[in-house]
Amino acid sequence: MSQGLIQGLADKYTISNPPRRDFLKIAATVSATTAGGMLLSISLPALSQSKQTQPYSELETGKDVLAPNGFIKIDTKGEVTMIMPKVEMGQGVYTSIPMLLAEELGVDLQTVKLEHAPPNEKLYADALLGAQVTGGSTSIRALWEPMRQAGAVCRSLLIAAAAQQWKVAESACYAKSGVVYHDASGRTLRYGELVKVASTLPVPKQVALKDPKDFKLIGTAAKRLDTPDKVNGLAKFGIDAHPDNVKFAVIATSPVFGGTLASVDDSRALKMPGVLQVVKVDNAVAVIATNTWAAKRGLGALDIQWNEGKSTAVKTSDLVNDLREASKKPGAVAKKQGNATSAYKKADKTLSVEYEQPFLAHATMEPMNCTVEVSASGCDLWVGTQIPTFAQGMAAKTLNIPVEKVRLHNFLIGGGFGRRLEFDGVVQAVKIAKQVKGPVKVIWTREEDIQHDMFRPYYFDRISAGLDANGKPVAWSHRIVGSSIMARFAPPLVKNGVDPDAVEVSAEPPYDLPNLYVDYVRVEPRDVPTAFWRGVGPTRGTFVVESFIDELAHLAKVDPVKYRLDLLGKTPRLKNALQLAVSKSDWGKPLAKGQGRGVSVMHAFGSFLAMVVDVTVNDQGEVKVDRVVSAVDCGMTVNPDTVIAQIQGGVIFGLTAVLYNEITIEHGRVQQTNFNDYRMLRINEAPAIDVHLIKSAEAPGGIGEPGTAAIGAALANAVFSATGKRIRKLPIGHQLKT
Template sequence: CRAQNGEVLHEPTGRRARYGELAADAARIPLPDRVALKRPDEFKLVGTPAKRLDAPSKVNGTAVYGIDVRPPGVKIATLAQSPAFGGRVKSVDDSAAKAVKGVRQVVRLDDAVAVVADQMGAARKGLAALVIDWDDGPNARLRTQDIARELEQATLNPGPVAQSIGDADEAMARAATRIEATYQVPFLAHAAMEPMNCTVDVRKNGCEVWIGSQVIARVQAAAAKTTGLPLNKVVVHNHLIGGGFGRRLEVDGVVRAVQIAQHVAGPVKVIWTREEDIQHDMYRPYFFDRISAGLDGNGMPVAWKHRFAGSSVLARWLPPAFNKGLDPDTIDGATHLVYGLPNLRVEYLRVEPPGVPTAFWRSVGPSHSVFVVESFMDELAAAAKRDPVAYRRALLDNAPRAKAVLDLAAERAGWGEALSKRVGRGVSLQFAFGSYMAQVAEVEVSKTGAVRVRRVVCAVDCGTVVNPDTVRAQAEGAIIFGITAALNGEITVNGGRVEQTNFDTYQMLRMNEAPAIDVHIVRSGEPPGGMGEPGTSAVVPAIANAVFAATGKRLRKMPIDPAGLRAPA
């Protein structure tokens, strides 16, 4: 027998049966120890391009996102939350807001005020008319500089060991050359195009939620806890997501919407303004890294020590996974490197910034660690006076898949070909989320220090590929996301408040700034790896290393500061 087109075919007789017809009998058969799978040369669909079934509706506007739902009788609400982390409402004068045509009511919570109206325009006008006196609370003096200083101080002391190979201290002591550096990456917002929103109808005997979520079980649990209802009395309708990137793994917006809905008769859709979305995000953590290496007489690493401090999202999100002071997500990209390093020690120290909420962000731990590792690897190549690609290649004798993507990216990018003045190429290499990826970025740095990414070449071995179009799309989107972070991404805190407010102060990469992106997929029969995340973490160090190639200036802090890259007068 063989399976084909949803049926089991008995070839000697030509008899056919659909899977459903055989399911009951199949359930009674003991599971075999081994199953014969199709050989790759028998694949008909796996590995071939296929159009997405949801593409037409997304293009013509008929796709339904969370923000699109309109249950009968729904009211629209928007809100102002305490501008300072941990602040509270002292008093509110809502008389002018209630006078706005279309405003139905004002809901005051401990740390937020919402305006409920017939439509969003009226809700926003009512919100602007509120006079709120805030108590800024315990974090009123909090600044980014204070957080960075605390993280830096933390890295002066040992932390839990995430990985250890050989004896890094002894190897460092006998190294011919020692190189040290510190790196920093900032808080980052998710800034999804669809702002946070949630529609809720709370009744005495039940609660109904309409949302676009990455994890609806948590939505249901949060609504049940907030209302005090049993879990089976909460119904969640999940819809398309206009950008998640980890933000919609969180349920703070659900809790807020349920709190407001408890004061409203009938369903209410709570939509955050862009300002609320950016200033009350849950941010990619700020990290401070201290890294050093010892080189032998040929400039190759014999010792590698990496210690970093920052928030652990996993410790909050899934406490049992935070074990012995280590967060598997946070250390990802800093441990189990593709390179053959004989002596290595990686340490992580969990330091939570007071008041600042943190969350998973696209590419998670590697979003910071790959920038540090690959930038520092470039520093070692420069110290050894070696070509960055050749230097990495010399460390990959036991990593053939990594070597293959590195060679492919370099070849397709024209590595080694001459470039104009203040134009440079940079490379990065990583293993993350089960996929090997190399990227080469080509950048141009103007005399004023502005960086333009002209081209990105990405080579990836993500194992068996089902739909290559989807792999390319994920890589391209992730690269754009990472370029935004490298050039513009930074959330800063002053007086306990986020200083950025909208896309004028937290800028996205625009269409006319987007580079040419070439994605090359290595044919592989290995188990499938992830593709939604790696492109983001790989592109940031590739850009930083390209800037060094173009200007001779090393970038150890993100985002890129054009002032430090200006050409001499």
């Protein structure tokens, strides 16, 4: 999921109050193209005013529970439960979002219990994304006001109940730490004691929120609520789901894209201890057993024949040639400002280069899994998913049953990165479970996961610029060629042939560029499935823009930092971040042979980032990243510790990809299989990472993806500083050794 989706929705509609006719049109259009539907809403979900669409009761109403909206309930014991509309996948939202609620509700953070929200677009659609989705670095941005309103509304009801009971003015009462106080009389009432009366009062649509200067919790470093259970093993991920009498399945999917199952001899497998059943679906075969090891051994005993089809001819080099050839023709115009062609012809100096970025897998720490039971009453799904309503809708469609008969039980996620924005695994698991009596846990091995992922697209960029006599860019032209994920994920957002995600950052560089032309050529990689990967558009766009601006600085013979600062007049927050990052680094300090220092900046997801990277490159071309210094302006921070952790994690994730990772294809098959040939950054290779947060009164920006997006170009520029070699094709490690 990317900022392109968010911006596409925000540009077309006033999210807080879309025209009714347009609201209905977009909701109907997008619902028709995505399972489960999408809708735009920022209103607080009021339980009393909306029908519940979930097939099982997760939300309680009545006099023994105060539940004025879909986010919160308080019982007569005073226990506060927050219904979490987002999914925790390591990004820290199970702490930062409760902080929003607790701040306005007036309770201690540690007292807030959490429950997963059931699939329900009406109640839990992300106001920025228009669907019940966790992605696009939107969690805090989307819930910044709604979650605070939820807490404030509940607090106002409790105060009103106390004032009514004491027969005093509400203004004479206040709430703190789960207690309502009336100082004039010295009386107090705990929240639980007020629930019955408060639940009978009319629910206000909106109440005044705290002034930020009065925040007691927001902006402080809070310990993560999910850490203890993750340490002691009590935390439940999708792979931990264990319904009664569960069986276990391991899959073999056609090794060739688009291939189907021809036949399978299962006679040997069925004789093996623990093997119960062999299930065939259109493009795969699964062994069902009493445990995973027995299923895996049974799978190895199968004699499988595949109909490999035409995709056996697909290979990476041909796919790249497709992109290269397509890049020679004009594309759909994403941005036109001034006259870049004319200015280019009059430039004092010019530069034209090409950049390539490979297919990438997600390789989530928790292997892909889904537990399913298909019964006469419907279907139960136990899964960690970023898209609960989409997963629920696709399961219903696969089984041809009403959506309300699919009961989805969401779990913690051991790494999403966009992979769990897809529902292909749910569909395959449902097809298998349809043939099995009782619940079955389907687990994809690491090999199946990597070789049958939905991959970050391979992108090919042509970019050129012309400089005046002072080295300033007077012309900038950028052609982006690659797959359109948005055309599959949210077709209405692709306008006039432009995928907003594919061109993000590229179409709106942060620099002062008087003559700018950016176009996009859509080329799908034959049968290779593509998907979002931790901020596809900003990640790949920032790499190209920030690598190229560095090349222009070198051509102009100007320090790369000074060159950027001189061009950031229209983006003062980014300029400020760059100045801070440089001041905290050793920029300008001489370096030894083989050492280099590089810089990059990024504006996306509503946040502003600058990074300085120090590297050492040895004679064998091996890159050691020594230090990363980052300055971050993400607006008002809810939990500074979470922001710092997200930047650190994003840097590690990005370094891994830029240094080592690529998915290559030969004979229609993915060549990589596991972490031996799709390697991760090791702990001894991790650099020191210094993160400096800029205090801001602006609304919060997103932070889950910016670290990954910003690191690649800074690293490539540092490698150039150390070696004199420009990195225009990733991964870096491969380029330096060839």
